[in-house]
Amino acid sequence: MGKVLELENVHKAYKLGFILKKKPVLKGVSFHVNEGEIFGYLGPNGAGKTTTIKCILNLIFPDSGRITIFGEDSLRPRARQKVGFLPENPYFYDYLTGREFLAFYADLLGIHGQLREEKIKYFLKLVGMERAADLQLRKYSRGMLQRIGLAQALLNDPALVILDEPMGGLDPIGRKEFRDIIVNLKKEGKTVFLSSHILQDIEMICDRVAIILAGEIINQGYLGDLISEKVLFTEVIIGGVPAAEFSHLGESVSTSGDRVLLKVFEEEKIDRVINLVQQNKGKIISLLPRTETLEDIFVNMVKNQ
Amino acid sequence: MKITTIALNTFKEAKRDRVLYLLFFFVAVCLLFSRFLALLTVGDRVKIIKDVGLASISLFGMLMAILMGTGLVYKEIDKKTIFTLLSKPIHRAEFLLGKFLGLVLTIFIMTVLMTAVFMLILFLHTFAVDWKILLAILYIFFELCLMTAVALLFSTFTTPILASLYSLAFYLIGHLSWSLEMLIKKVKSGAGRVALRVLYTVLPDLENFNFKTEVVHNLPIPGKLLGVSFIYGVVYTAFLLLLAMLVFRRRDFV
Numbered sequence: 078m079g080k081v082l083e084l085e086n087v088h089k090a091y092k093l094g095f096i097l098k099k100k101p102v103l104k105g106v107s108f109h110v111n112e113g114e115i116f117g118y119l120g121p122n123g124a125g126k127t128t129t130i131k132c133i134l135n136l137i138f139p140d141s142g143r144i145t146i147f148g149e150d151s152l153r154p155r156a157r158q159k160v161g162f163l164p165e166n167p168y169f170y171d172y173l174t175g176r177e178f179l180a181f182y183a184d185l186l187g188i189h190g191q192l193r194e195e196k197i198k199y200f201l202k203l204v205g206m207e208r209a210a211d212l213q214l215r216k217y218s219r220g221m222l223q224r225i226g227l228a229q230a231l232l233n234d235p236a237l238v239i240l241d242e243p244m245g246g247l248d249p250i251g252r253k254e255f256r257d258i259i260v261n262l263k264k265e266g267k268t269v270f271l272s273s274h275i276l277q278d279i280e281m282i283c284d285r286v287a288i289i290l291a292g293e294i295i296n297q298g299y300l301g302d303l304i305s306e307k308v309l310f311t312e313v314i315i316g317g318v319p320a321a322e323f324s325h326l327g328e329s330v331s332t333s334g335d336r337v338l339l340k341v342f343e344e345e346k347i348d349r350v351i352n353l354v355q356q357n358k359g360k361i362i363s364l365l366p367r368t369e370t371l372e373d374i375f376v377n378m379v380k381n382q
Numbered sequence: 383m384k385i386t387t388i389a390l391n392t393f394k395e396a397k398r399d400r401v402l403y404l405l406f407f408f409v410a411v412c413l414l415f416s417r418f419l420a421l422l423t424v425g426d427r428v429k430i431i432k433d434v435g436l437a438s439i440s441l442f443g444m445l446m447a448i449l450m451g452t453g454l455v456y457k458e459i460d461k462k463t464i465f466t467l468l469s470k471p472i473h474r475a476e477f478l479l480g481k482f483l484g485l486v487l488t489i490f491i492m493t494v495l496m497t498a499v500f501m502l503i504l505f506l507h508t509f510a511v512d513w514k515i516l517l518a519i520l521y522i523f524f525e526l527c528l529m530t531a532v533a534l535l536f537s538t539f540t541t542p543i544l545a546s547l548y549s550l551a552f553y554l555i556g557h558l559s560w561s562l563e564m565l566i567k568k569v570k571s572g573a574g575r576v577a578l579r580v581l582y583t584v585l586p587d588l589e590n591f592n593f594k595t596e597v598v599h600n601l602p603i604p605g606k607l608l609g610v611s612f613i614y615g616v617v618y619t620a621f622l623l624l625l626a627m628l629v630f631r632r633r634d635f636v
């Protein structure tokens with residue numbers, strides 16, 4: 078598997094006003110993205126995700142370090158030949174209609190004539206924007222802009238798709254549709270790099286992740302390696318039995334009405350909980366083993382910093 | 383090809399710029415004023431119309447070039463539309479050149495429209511067409527191209543308001559620097575004269591493009607002067623664009 082994107086020790090500081098004081102934002106970021114994977118770039122707001130992406134795309138220049146795209150130095154426009162990009166808050170020419178907007182970028186990418194029309198039609202359908210195609214972008218909602226923006230990013234049949242917070246501004250159905258599209262991109266053999274501060278988005282579809290915190294990569298690797306399969310605790314919701322009965326078996330988190338939410342940490346105690354419920358003629362409403370999630374890892378790391 | 387796409391999109395955007403309609407309106411008023419003035423003056427009314435007409439085309443063209451030139455690149459950066467654009471495999475130089483050509487196309491069409499109005503008014507007074515007028519306007523257009531490049535250069539590193547002020551200063555200096563040449567002739571040779579020479583060479587001389595007097599008063603225009611002025615315009619404009627590209631090349635878009 079080849080490396081599609083590689084960052085080596087990238088540093089970037091922003092100038093603050095006229096004073097020559099600089100604010101370091103990226104403090105030696107290194108990671109690589111393998112061909113054909115969905116790579117998640119995870120970090121809280123302000124961690125430096127967008128800054129990293131801007132460095133990759135040459136919108137800003139790193140103070141030091143090296144970035145290669147398909148083995149080509151990112152400083153050369155040619156490196157972006159097979160790259161598609163959807164910015165964080167899509168900013169587009171708002172006087173164009175959706176169709177004109179796609180036509181403009183197609184022209185820019187050297188796609189003309191019949192092929193252009195076909196592509197526009199195809200991608201409008203893919204992102205579900207056929208009906209709004211002849212509306213000016215100024216009349217689009219944020220989610221609609223996100224969709225047309227994704228279409229724009231895919232026009233040149235990119236081998237690497239870079240998406241900055243692609244699910245932002247989408248409703249739940251939109252998020253699902255976007256996830257499906259992204260997974261499909263992978264099936265087509267494309268590599269996807271997506272940033273997010275929302276764990277679920279990344280957890281569900283990414284193969285590998287890098288976690289950035291305050292400008293430093295604090296962890297990276299395969300999701301399976303980062304998350305252990307071990308059961309952390311089991312959440313049991315019980316009806317009809319007072320919480321006090323279980324005090325020796327687990328931690329009762331909350332009670333509402335005659336329901337008790339119980340956290341049981343040892344697996345062998347679960348049977349005893351069930352027995353106790355039966356003895357008291359109560360009932361088990363639900364029983365849910367909780368494995369470690371990316372969120373747990375993430376929260377732990379943020380705490381440890 | 384990419385440059386054409388950007389240029390045409392710039393033209394599309396410029397067409398929507400309210401600056402254009404406003405200034406076009408002012409030109410119309412201005413030209414009507416010259417007509418009004420001509421009614422009062424018994425003497426050479428046609429000369430006054432030509433004078434005022436050419437001056438307004440030059441002035442309003444300059445305002446358009448500066449206001450649009452300083453606004454368009456800044457807007458792309460400010461509204462962040464430049465992110466998506468530059469993430470495509472295009473050179474920043476191509477982007478700037480596309481912007482420049484789109485603006486020049488806009489200015490050209492505006493100049494043609496102003497000229498049409500102007501020639502019509504003139505025709506109604508003389509019932510004859512003075513083709514030499516077009517020569518003067520052509521050189522006004524060359525000057526406008528140069529001013530567009532100036533505005534573009536300033537807009538690559540500062541806000542529209544400051545860029546407009548700088549461009550205006552450039553314009554004023556450009557139209558006053560010829561007086562340095564007069565001064566040079568009066569100063570005795572020596573260090574002072576050399577310094578003045580250097581200064582004059584560095585400063586722009588926009589009077590090179592001014593053939594208004596010759597045309598209005600029907601004086602002969604030497605072909606060599608036309609040639610030199612044209613080359614001066616091309617070289618100076620290219621130099622300004624090159625400078626703009628150098629500034630733009632390493633700029634961070636945050």
Ligand SMILES: Nc1ncnc2c1ncn2[C@@H]1O[C@H](COP(=O)(O)OP(=O)(O)O)[C@@H](O)[C@H]1O
Binds near residue numbers: 127
């Ligand atoms: N233009 C700028 N000037 C100064 N600081 C900036 C600028 N843009 C971003 N920053 C700072 O850089 C940090 C990282 O920002 P960003 O990369 O946008 O974070 P993320 O995308 O992960 O939310 C933040 O602390 C932010 O305040």
Ligand SMILES: [Mg+2]
Binds near residue numbers: 128165
């Ligand atoms: Mg961001």
